[in-house]
Amino acid sequence: MSALAHLGSTGGGAQAPGGAAPEPTKKGGFTAYLLLLPGVLWLLVFFVAPMVQLAAVSLQSQFPGYPGYYYRDVNFGSYLTAITEYLPHFGRSLLFAGAATLFAFVLAYPLAYAMAFKAGKWRGVMMICVIAPFFTSFILRTVAWRQILADEGPIASTLRFLHLLPGGHITETWVAVVAGLTYNFLPFMVLPIYASLERADPKIIEAGGDLYANGLTTFRRVTLPMSMPGVLAGTLLTFIPAAGDYVNAELLGSDTSTKMVGNVIESQFFKVLGGFPVAAALSFTLMAVILALVFLYVRRYGTEELL
Amino acid sequence: MTTGQRIRFWISDHIVMLVALFVLLYLFLPVAYTFAFSFNNYKKSNISWNPEGSPTLDHWQNPCGPAGICDALTTSITVGGIATLVATFLGTLLAFALVRYRFKGRGVGNILVFIPMATPEIVLGASLLTLFVQGFSQFGLKLGFWTIVLAHIMFCLSFVVVTVKARLQSLDPRLEEAAADLYADSFSSFWKVTFPLVLPGIVSAALLSFSLSFDDFIITNFVSGDTSTFPKYVYVSYLRGIPAQANVIGFSMFVIAVALVVLGQVIGSRRRSPVK
DSSP: OHHHHTTTOOOOSSOOTTSSOOOOOEEOHHHHHHHHHHHHHHHIIIIIHHHHHHHHHHTOEEOTTOTTOEEOOOOTHHHHHHHHHSHHHHHHHHHHHHHHHHHHHHHHHHHHHIIIIIOGGGHHHHHHHHHGGGGSOHHHHHHHHHHHHSTTSHHHHHHHHTTOOTTSOSTTSHHHHHHHHHHHHHHHHHHHHHHHHHHSOHHHHHHHHHTTOOHHHHIIIIIHHHTHHHHHHHHHHHHHHHHHOOHHHHHHSOSSTTOOHHHHHHHHHHTSTTOHHHHHHHHHHHHHHHHHHHHHHHHHHOOTTOO | OOHHHHHHHHHHHHHHHHHHHHHHHHHHHHHHHHHHGGGOOOSSOTTSOOSSSOOOSHHHHOTTOSTTHHHHHHHHHHHHHHHHHHHHHHHHHHHHHHHHEEOTTHHHHHHHHHHHHHSOHHHHHHHHHHHHHHTGGGGTOOSSHHHHHHHHHHHHHHHHHHHHHHHHHTSOHHHHHHHHHTTOOHHHHIIIIIHHHHHHHHHHHHHHHHHHHHHOOHHHHHHOTTOOOHHHHHHHHTTTOOOHHHHHHHHHHHHHHHHHHHHHHHHHHHHHGGGO
């Protein structure tokens, strides 16, 4: 996780030699446990306990004839409903999040590369530019995308003029949802890639050129592998929130054909009487699918640096 | 070399930078829209530009006009402040324990910190909602301000830990050894050597916490009951039309944040330079 950690950390200062994280040397069970106690307690009460409660809710059964009233049970019926009825929503969540992650990577890499190797004294300014849009509310920026992509907006009008927009709309389609997801989580892709490129020695990349590798080969064989921890952390930080998001699908998508799992969970919780168990089962299934994908992905591409 | 060739060389030399600037423009486009629409002289809905009305400063002169908008903003800032303070304190302690000590259960501790970050916000929100509604309400804790604070501390905590951890891991352990060699006891070597070196990490962790908390919508929406935060206010008012005052506030927060970050960088670089 140390790659991810650089997200908020400022470089410079006293760097450890070699770069690898030093193993802790101090033995000291008591002090360590004392330092750990409050934070771990907090996570137990406000992360682990809610998860257990959510698991219990997902297994509850409904009192027949009394919608909204449940009793404690071990009933996997909600999971069955979650998977059979909402399979398309799961598919969309994974597909949209995957596409957004890919697009974010394509956009983020050149930016991170330019910041690390080309920006010089402008590095700090570019860093601020990447983080700054965060402070205008995420909802406001998503609404702004609705305005930018609207039928009468600049992009849709141009495409329609060029006869490149067969449906006539961008909003209310999956294109708008994926565009919104790509935009909203882009900084989470840029920052970890930048952090790992920044630590890379530009001389190693030059050495690739000295050994007669062309630009593409140098990138593929030298630069990209060096930035892999950042790429890995960035893709996770983009994919996970994108897969669970419902705001983009709500504000940019259509009422029917672009809804994601998040939308179903939200409406089962707030709009459907007696929807708690199915919503809980959906949440758990989503988390299980994401954790499984993350596990496979990290095992395939992971480095020791991640955890 | 012909002019054409020269242009081609210039472009191939600067292509990465050009693409990067293009991506930055893309990042700023919605912010520019938010800014522009804060001047929209609209009648019913601020979603589309009203070409008839001339741009107006009304919304800037009356940012608290719409009912509840400034209360929501105050709630967001208060929640962000409390959550940042508590999460930064607890997270820094955790980071020190995980980086500096060898003890049983260290691996489990790392995983416990990592998993909340790998959990989609909607799952965190849903689980907290079930706990607050079905568990905590028996103790008289209703959904509202304090449930938002409790939830925000939880999700900020992990981000604080990884940020401070990274800073701690990048410190040269020889610095502390040197302090010990110079007969500093462990108390003064911590406060005079370690803490000042870790402080930038703690500060960026706090900044990260505040911005995560301030902009959070999904978890907040689940645990807030009737209480409104600024993002929730904007989301809820979307259907009837977001007032342009929201654009005023959103853009102002952007300007204030950028100003503070620039100020911090200037002060930081000034303080650092004489040491070189």
